[in-house]
Amino acid sequence: METEKMIRELKRVEEIHKHDKVFTGQLNVAQMAHDTRKRLEELKPYEDTGLTPEQIMELKERDTAKAPTKDTDSGVRYTDDYICPNCGKHFTGTGIAEFCYHCGQRLKWED
Numbered sequence: 001m002e003t004e005k006m007i008r009e010l011k012r013v014e015e016i017h018k019h020d021k022v023f024t025g026q027l028n029v030a031q032m033a034h035d036t037r038k039r040l041e042e043l044k045p046y047e048d049t050g051l052t053p054e055q056i057m058e059l060k061e062r063d064t065a066k067a068p069t070k071d072t073d074s075g076v077r078y079t080d081d082y083i084c085p086n087c088g089k090h091f092t093g094t095g096i097a098e099f100c101y102h103c104g105q106r107l108k109w110e111d
């Protein structure tokens with residue numbers, strides 16, 4: 001069943017049971033349908049992204065600024081060499097790139 005349909009059905013169940021007399025220990029069907037529908041409505045936008053939770057976490061990680069490591073083995077140069085904290089590839093320069101141009105990792109530069 002599609003989420004949209006589930007939301008509509010739960011709304012209907014809630015409506016049907018809204019005048020139920022609920023005694024201690026009984027399942028409050030109207031309340032349960034209401035809470036479940038509300039939760040589904042909250043989760044629907046995540047479903048609509050078409051992404052898996054793993055993919056969303058991956059994007060979140062990539063967008064969280066991480067400090068690159070200075071490559072001390074690069075020898076004497078006019079520019080510094082850095083290593084991406086995500087993909088491990090090298091790039092040159094300080095505070096220029098906001099993102100790693102190899103993998104898109106957001107970078108954090110000190111002052």
Ligand SMILES: [Zn+2]
Pocket residue numbers: 084085086087088089100101102103104105
């Ligand atoms: Zn990278």
